[in-house]
Amino acid sequence: RVRISGFADLNLIEGADDQWVIEPQLNIKLTDRVDFLVEYRFNGFEDANAALDGEGVAFGLGIEF
Numbered sequence: 001r002v003r004i005s006g007f008a009d010l011n012l013i014e015g016a017d018d019q020w021v022i023e024p025q026l027n028i029k030l031t032d033r034v035d036f037l038v039e040y041r042f043n044g045f046e047d048a049n050a051a052l053d054g055e056g057v058a059f060g061l062g063i064e065f
Contacts, residue, residue, distance in 0.1 A: 003027040006039070019044030027062065035062035 006024035013019065025039040037060040047054025 001029045003029075011044070017048070019048065021045070033064045035064075036060075037062055 004024065004026055006022070008020065008022040008024075011019045011021065020042065021044060022042045023039055025037055028036045028038075030036055037058075039058045039060070040055070041058060042055045044054060046052040
């Protein structure tokens with residue numbers, strides 16, 4: 001009924017700071033065909049830019065057809 005998935009990428013940059021991009025996702029099965037999703041997002045490229053917020057949370061539904 002509960003599953004964790006996602007990814008983590010480490011971007012190696014010559015002559016600059018390496019940057020992480022990660023998106024772990026929690027999936028909760030509501031019915032046989034519908035999942036509720038919560039995802040944390042972190043983007044090191046955006047976080048390094050003072051004009052952008054490099055992290056956030058997303059919510060959604062996954063529907064299996």
